[in-house]
Amino acid sequence: MSHILIVEDEPVIRGALRKLLVRHEHSVEEAESVEQAREYSLNQFDLIISDLRLPGEPGTTLIEAAGITPVLIMTSYASLRSAVDAMRQGAVDYIPKPFDHDEMLLAVDRVLKEGRLNRGNRALRRDLERSFPVRNMIGNSAAMEELKHRIGRVGPTNTPVLIMGEAGTGKELTARALHEHSERGNG
Incomplete structure (x- = not known):
């Protein structure tokens, strides 16, 4: 089940979108403005669906605030220029209102699937980066x-380690490999 935030100032549209997403087994939170949306921890969501024109700030300001959480923009004032602007700012998709339910569900499913793939890729990349120093060590004796x-x-323990050896034997490479395998590997 995916966790989705809807940011829409019109209660009828917000309610209809909520019902549609809940009916398709998504967990949904709502906000009427960017200011209200910021009260949530935006990175807890799998997707943010936001209207372009909101009271106060435009919905596109959520793109940067959301970090790695994808933001899908929808608007009643669809134009080629606003679509291009939203996509340039980092929106994952742009849907004109009134939206077709099937079109919205396809877009949501596509974005969520891409998000899962991206999270998996990031996890694999982190694993590879953590194990790379050991793999980079030459020798199979x-x-x-x-x-x-x-x-x-x-490496994963909190044990102090003393690395000794002659110059050029790989003490620094060993220290880096230990650090990468420790809990502080990202620090």
Whole structure:
């Protein structure tokens, strides 16, 4: 079940969209303005659907505020220029109102599927980045295999490690590999 935020100032449209999404097993929150939407932690949502013209600020200001959460823009004042502007600012899609229910559901499903793929790709990339230093270590002798094994076991713990060796033996590479495997690997 996906968590979606609807930002729409017209209660009838907001309610209709809510019913449509809930009927298709999505969890939905609502806001009437960008200001009200900011009261939520925007990154908790899988998708934000926002009207372009809202009281106070335009819906496109949510694109930057939402970070990696995708924002789909809808508007009654559809024009080629406003669509291009919204997409340039980072909107994942642009739907004119009144929207066709099937068209909206297809757009929502596509954006959510892409979001799941992107999250999976980011997780895989992080895993690869974390394991890369050990893979980057050259050698397959018993000593090197033992070192790689120890890095994999000791890295995630909160244990101090002393790395000793002659110049050019890979102490810095070992330290980086340990750091990447630690809980502070992103720090």
